[in-house]
Amino acid sequence: MAINTGTPFLLLLLQLLPLLPCLHAAPNRVTECTPPFTAAVGGKCILVSSTSKGSWYNMKDFCETLGGRLLTINTENIHYYVVKYLENNGYTGRDYWVGANNEHADGQYHWLDGSKVKMGTPFWGILNDHQEPGGGESEHCAILFKSDFYFMHDLACNKEVYPICENLSLSPPNISESQADKRLVTFNMGNNSAPALLLLLLFFMLPCLPATPITDRVTGECAPPFTAAVGGKCILVSSTSKGSWYVMKDFCETLGGRLLTINTENIHYYVVKYLENNGYTGRDYWIGANNEHADGQYHWLDGSKVKMGTPFWGAMNGHQEPGVATEHCGMLFKGDFYFMHDYRCNEELYPICEAK
Known part of the structure; x- marks a missing residue:
């Protein structure tokens, strides 16, 4: 395949040089x-x-x-x-x-x-x-x-x-997401100016871009009922529906979603900030973790393992959660600044759902 070495190609290379x-x-x-x-x-x-x-x-x-x-x-x-x-x-x-x-x-x-x-x-x-x-x-x-x-x-x-x-x-270069986006928009898919070599170069550059959802941004729009864009997810925090972990699991799935997965520190941070800034504090919330599995470990509803310990799980009486043999479902606990805690699955709590 011939490589177009015209102005767009050279401009893109110049813009990517700081990432090398x-x-x-x-x-x-x-x-x-x-x-x-x-x-x-x-x-x-x-x-x-x-x-x-x-x-x-x-x-x-x-x-x-x-x-x-x-x-x-x-x-x-x-x-x-x-x-x-x-x-x-x-x-x-x-x-x-x-x-x-x-x-x-x-x-x-x-x-x-x-x-x-x-x-x-x-x-x-x-x-x-x-x-x-x-x-x-x-x-x-x-x-x-x-x-x-x-x-x-x-x-x-x-x-x-x-x-x-x-x-x-x-340390990766200190570039903002907007700068990273600008470096990528020069990439022109027309007129053969995006050859395989350039695709390969971009592939190797991707890890150099911000590796985390460090801003509270969702690609595209969030559709009802998951209208809140939080930490890169579209979520629904229910203040009306309340039930056991399994009933709220079914509730979220009926809406086309599932109970919230918290698999990064940033998601946890932005969800808690959303609760604080939008009048949703004062309640405990079910999330999509439980340990009723063959291996006895906590898993999310997508099957991935829940990260245990700091900084996700809170503490109770000087011991880090989860801590009770009869409590198998994960919640965000209002009494501990919305760190994760385990709780009895049959208790009635409000859910946080996410779009799949």
């Missing part, structure tokens, strides 16, 4: 990590230090001296995978600095790359029945807190804590 450095470091394609960032976790190369300890600013300098920075928790399920790495490799029992603080002109929490930290569920934990951060004027830096299952908490920046560093050279 990330081909070896795309968020979900890290294959080899180099010292000292030898742990491949959630698409990042990280170092969990069990020897160096200091204030947030000292540990910020420590990571930067190594060619990295304190960990940023802003990609799909990175919080989950980092906590699993700590649990599986003997790194529990310590608190860890991450790269967020609120010592900025706007008073809000930011990561070291300048992006804003997502607040609330499922990232920030609970202390004394209040959701973090809660340190007021004295605590301005963020940790993963060992006593709260490694949810994020705020802490005084001068406290001595161990750091989690990430390798900066393996």
Whole structure:
């Protein structure tokens, strides 16, 4: 096939050039990590230090001296995978600095790359029945807190804590979704200006684009009854229909959907924000998880396994959910800031349905 090397083709190549450095470091394609960032976790190369300890600013300098920075928790399920790495490799029992603080002109929490930290569920934990951060004027830096299952908490920046560093050279380029979209719209399908070579190039560039639904965007329009575009899904939050988990499962399926699947941190975040911003708090909600399966594990209605632990599941009486042998169905629990909890399947709750 002949390749058209005219202006549209060259323009597209020029627009894609800034993405070339990330081909070896795309968020979900890290294959080899180099010292000292030898742990491949959630698409990042990280170092969990069990020897160096200091204030947030000292540990910020420590990571930067190594060619990295304190960990940023802003990609799909990175919080989950980092906590699993700590649990599986003997790194529990310590608190860890991450790269967020609120010592900025706007008073809000930011990561070291300048992006804003997502607040609330499922990232920030609970202390004394209040959701973090809660340190007021004295605590301005963020940790993963060992006593709260490694949810994020705020802490005084001068406290001595161990750091989690990430390798900066393996961070994807900082481009917005709109910039990424503009780079792709130049692709002209007419007049043979989209040859196989260009398709191949675009295929390899895809992992370099944002790997998560980091904005609350749905492609196309949401059709009734699933009219709320939330976290990349079209959903229905019912405030009128109420029943057991199985009755609400049938209710959603009758509408052409199913009970909500929460398989990324961002979906959980945006659903909770939707409940808070639209007057849907004050109720518990069934979601599409239960453990009444042959393997005894929690599954979603599409058959995929539910991720267990932080940051999805909340805590009750000092123990992380799920925690009761007689409770087999998953809900978003109003009494725990809409973290996931298990509950008796025959109890009557409202459903959150999603379009299939």
